[in-house]
Amino acid sequence: MTTTTDLSDLLRTLDPARTSAPLDPAVGARAQALLDRTLALPVSGAGTPSPRRGRSPRRLVAAERSCAAEVRSMRVPDEMGPVDLSRMMPVLSDVRGPVVLVYLTDGVSELSCYVEDGQAGLAGSMTNVGARPTVVPRGSVRCSGGSITRTGIGMVRAVTGTVGDGVVSVVLDTVAQGPVTATVVDRHFAAWWPDEHVTDAAEDRAGPGDELRGVTVTLRDGSVRDVPVETLLGQ
Amino acid sequence: MDIHDTGPPDLERRFRDLFASTYVDLLRFVERRVHPSHAEDIVADAYLVAWRRLAEVPTDHDDARAWLVGVARRTVMSGVRGEQRRAALAVRVAEADATSAAVIDADLVVRRLDLARAWKQLSAVHQEALALAIWDGLDSPRAAAVLGISPVAYRLRLSRGRRALRAFAERLPTADPATSVVPSTRSTP
Numbered sequence: 001m002t003t004t005t006d007l008s009d010l011l012r013t014l015d016p017a018r019t020s021a022p023l024d025p026a027v028g029a030r031a032q033a034l035l036d037r038t039l040a041l042p043v044s045g046a047g048t049p050s051p052r053r054g055r056s057p058r059r060l061v062a063a064e065r066s067c068a069a070e071v072r073s074m075r076v077p078d079e080m081g082p083v084d085l086s087r088m089m090p091v092l093s094d095v096r097g098p099v100v101l102v103y104l105t106d107g108v109s110e111l112s113c114y115v116e117d118g119q120a121g122l123a124g125s126m127t128n129v130g131a132r133p134t135v136v137p138r139g140s141v142r143c144s145g146g147s148i149t150r151t152g153i154g155m156v157r158a159v160t161g162t163v164g165d166g167v168v169s170v171v172l173d174t175v176a177q178g179p180v181t182a183t184v185v186d187r188h189f190a191a192w193w194p195d196e197h198v199t200d201a202a203e204d205r206a207g208p209g210d211e212l213r214g215v216t217v218t219l220r221d222g223s224v225r226d227v228p229v230e231t232l233l234g235q
Numbered sequence: 236m237d238i239h240d241t242g243p244p245d246l247e248r249r250f251r252d253l254f255a256s257t258y259v260d261l262l263r264f265v266e267r268r269v270h271p272s273h274a275e276d277i278v279a280d281a282y283l284v285a286w287r288r289l290a291e292v293p294t295d296h297d298d299a300r301a302w303l304v305g306v307a308r309r310t311v312m313s314g315v316r317g318e319q320r321r322a323a324l325a326v327r328v329a330e331a332d333a334t335s336a337a338v339i340d341a342d343l344v345v346r347r348l349d350l351a352r353a354w355k356q357l358s359a360v361h362q363e364a365l366a367l368a369i370w371d372g373l374d375s376p377r378a379a380a381v382l383g384i385s386p387v388a389y390r391l392r393l394s395r396g397r398r399a400l401r402a403f404a405e406r407l408p409t410a411d412p413a414t415s416v417v418p419s420t421r422s423t424p
Binding site for chain 1: 247250251254258259262263264266267271275276278279280282283286326327328329346347350351354365368369370397400401
């Protein structure tokens with residue numbers, strides 16, 4: 001075993017991977033099922049209003065840094081008790097046009113942050129402070145935060161939350177825009193959409209969940225199920 | 236707009252081609268790193284990311300394969316933190332079976348046993364560098380992209396990994412296929 005070639009040749013005989021082409025029929029059938037159910041999901045930007053990952057990772061990184069700095073400089077009202085803002089970490093970022101939404105959480109409380117032209121602004125109140133982490137049942141979804149904010153593209157709404165085991169896709173049926181595909185990352189989801197009808201008077205009249213008509217989730221096995229708004233809101 | 240809308244035909248065709256040309260390679264990449272029962276789930280997550288971010292997937296086949304490998308690698312690591320993350324990078328090696336009917340050269344049997352034992356002493360970082368080159372067949376720029384480092388840094392890492400593996404193998408006592416000596420040292424990146 002003196003040359004690089006010898007070493008490489010010998011190592012090739014020790015490859016632990018089992019699968020080889022052509023695929024075993026059982027593996028091939030599972031691969032075809034995976035392809036079919038992936039193609040059954042909406043592709044970003046192709047059919048529904050879908051927040052999209054940015055093409056520029058630098059832009060996302062910069063947005064997340066801006067939001068993290070914004071959070072650290074935030075003043076927490078005394079009545080909320082001790083809050084360790086350094087634990088608030090970005091878990092999900094999305095770009096739509098000129099706006100980046102960054103969703104931050106410490107595992108319990110959470111914030112939404114919008115970044116436009118490099119300027120970060122926090123939206124929504126810091127929710128769930130002091131609460132216990134929510135355990136979302138398998139195949140379900142739970143909204144834990146929401147916000148309304150004015151951006152350069154007008155008023156937008158956002159909802160954020162957690163998904164249970166097996167959930168790979170969340171589509172919200174919104175009153176303002178119809179189906180909106182949320183982004184799901186590491187058991188968190190976020191969705192946001194323009195809502196030009198937001199006014200103070202309308203918000204005063206609105207009840208919890210009035211901006212949504214329902215939720216559809218897709219599970220890893222390809223099955224699709226509807227989740228009532230009440231379940232989404234934990235009511 | 237309907238929630239059952241899927242991508243336009245050209246996107247679907249592109250994804251089908253990507254899937255067909257990379258599935259086996261991607262599954263093999265994951266099989267080297269996780270328990271076989273989890274490998275297909277990791278691959279499913281990687282293709283879901285690819286479908287959602289199809290515009291970002293390189294059009295060149297080899298670049299696209301490396302892009303997917305990078306996604307799968309991050310998926311493997313996404314559930315672990317801290318010191319466990321380093322362990323998650325580790326790449327398994329096949330058990331060198333001295334009784335395999337396919338191996339009739341006694342010297343080759345011993346060398347495979349030595350190499351398999353030496354592999355287990357490599358750092359996870361060196362295992363990754365070697366596996367990407369030898370088992371995944373990625374060139375330096377693409378392997379470097381998977382790891383998020385420069386090609387120069389990757390080549391250095393690969394060279395050190397090879398050197399460490401050779402040193403571990405040569406330092407082992409003469410192999411007796413029935414015994415297993417596990418020195419406590421591991422290579423450092």
